[in-house]
Amino acid sequence: MTETLSDSRLTPQPPHSIEAEQAVLGGLMLANDAFDGVAALVGEKDFFSLDHQLIFKTMHSLAVSDQPLDVITLSESLKESQSLDQIGGDSYLVELTRNTPSAANILAYAQIVLERATVRKLIAAANDIVEKSYNPLGWDSSKLLAEAEQRLMEVMEDRPKQGGFQHVTDLLRQAIDRIEELFNSDADITGLSTGFGDLDEMTSGWQQADLVIVAGRPSMGKTSFAMNMVEHAMLHQDQPVLVFSLEMPANQLIIRLLSSMGKIDQSKVRSGNLNPDDFTRLSGAAARLKDRPLFIDDTPGISPLELRNRIRQLAREHGTPAMVMVDYLQLMSASTPGDGRVQEISQISRELKIIAREFDCPLIALSQLSRNLEQRPNKRPINSDLRESGAIEQDADVVVFIYRDEIYNEDTPDKGMAEIIIGKQRNGPIGTTRLAFLGKYTRFENLARDYFSDAN
Structure with a gap:
């Protein structure tokens, strides 16, 4: 049945940009070397058009096989999967290359595709939460809120991860800047102070x-x-x-x-x-x-x-x-x-x-x-x-154990003292420092510097 205007207003199409999708696919046929950058941003399911999903999936298979991406290779691959007619035949592949404003802007077009896809996923998650809220099946509001948080987090985590390779020259520059910053600093530690001198000395905070x-x-x-x-x-x-x-x-x-x-x-x-x-x-x-x-x-x-x-x-x-x-x-x-x-x-x-x-x-x-x-x-x-x-x-980057001998040995000479044992430190030494424990105040404090010399 043909959809009426009133029907479309009641059920609007999810956000998408057919033009941006066409520009991405056509741009890839004109600039094959852009595929890795595009694939880092969008995947097959990020395209709204099912035909475009199929074309991008085929492009991915060709790229993995180190094959060129053009009208001929795509046409042959789609024929093999009996999908060429489904996407509109060779004429549509040619149309894609002609409708690309500029292959140089392909990442910008891919970003538009990604943004629309993210909004669609958000809408799907919201609709799912609405449906579950109307039909909770025994779920209380806390469970529904937790489910809503989980679905929204899934949408966020489905976006491309930040990062990637960094050239050694850039990393060296950052490392040297950091070393110079530490060298010129008056602080004795490089991190957040624990408040305990010996522990700071061992960990640098x-x-x-x-x-x-x-x-x-x-x-x-x-x-x-x-x-x-x-x-x-x-x-x-x-x-x-x-x-x-x-x-x-x-x-x-x-x-x-x-x-x-x-x-x-x-x-x-x-x-x-x-x-x-x-x-x-x-x-x-x-x-x-x-x-x-x-x-x-x-x-x-x-x-x-x-x-x-x-x-x-x-x-x-x-x-x-x-x-x-x-x-x-x-x-x-x-x-x-x-x-x-x-x-x-x-x-x-x-x-x-x-x-x-x-x-x-x-x-x-x-x-x-x-x-x-x-x-x-x-x-x-x-x-x-x-x-x-x-x-x-x-x-863990650091594992710290607290040990007080007086818990096990009433006659210990180390009453009121705690051992702070560094069992693991990814970027530093392991070992033990000692602190005073003031039980009635539930407080640890630095030991006097002459504690061990007096004890000996």
Whole structure:
């Protein structure tokens, strides 16, 4: 049945540009060497016309076989697949070459094809969400929102990836500029300071785009250690510092932070049994904390997809984060369900690394350790103790373990001391530094420089 004007208004055709598609296909027949650049932008399904999809698919097969792309080779290939008549015969192939405004502008035409294809995918995703919203099949709004985020992210990730080969000359220039910048800098470290001198000396601070795993058995002080680094970053940076607290509510985390910063016994803060000196310390800590660029999200079970979206939204409003901290990795949900928890943890770890690179900031992710280490005489952690997935060690740029001997040995001479073990550092040494642990303040601090000389 012929479509009426009123029908077309009710169901408008998705966005497309037949002219741009024709210009791309005709341009490729006139400039074969442009194929790789075009193929990096668009694929067969990005063409709206089914005939154009078939022609581009045939071009791709010829290009892979190192065959020329012209009217004759395309015609022969389409004949072999009995598709020549379907696309309009030889006359249409000739018409394509004649309708190309300029083969020199072929990438611009391909960009138009890509933009229209992306909008069509967005429309399809939106229509799918609308359909599921009208027929939820038991899904609540949270599940629908998660599905909407996932579909939109798929559209975004389906676009061509940025990057590609860089010539060594350009890379050398960038490297030399960076080395000169470091040489002329007064700073002793090249990354984001942890606030702990010996650790900074060993790592040069947390580097941009690094995934840093901080792991330890329960009660070792993972959250305290990470929050001490958060404190240092937000007091010394104007960029946002983001905390995703999946285990502890935000208000409890702030109380712990105030206790740590003010050096007030945490049990007194929790009970409200404070003396005037405690109130003075509490007020001082609150004054230092107020208006600093610290943001805490305590959504339980957040997925990497949701985490990325929230970072992106905050970055638009407040700027690129200086650091992101996640407490802790095993409490996250997978963006898409996997075949078992090990696979899901691997997926989460990989996505966190991608997020660190996307926002070009260190991402600190806390992690549990396998309880199997409790069976060893020496309970200091090693990389293989990372729980549930070897992918965590593989994806991490730095792996940090916290070990406090007093947890296992009451008579240890190292009470009040923590070992910070660097189990992996992609671009630096591994080894151990030591910090003081002030348990009642849930706080780690640098040891006095003469600590070891006095001990010896």
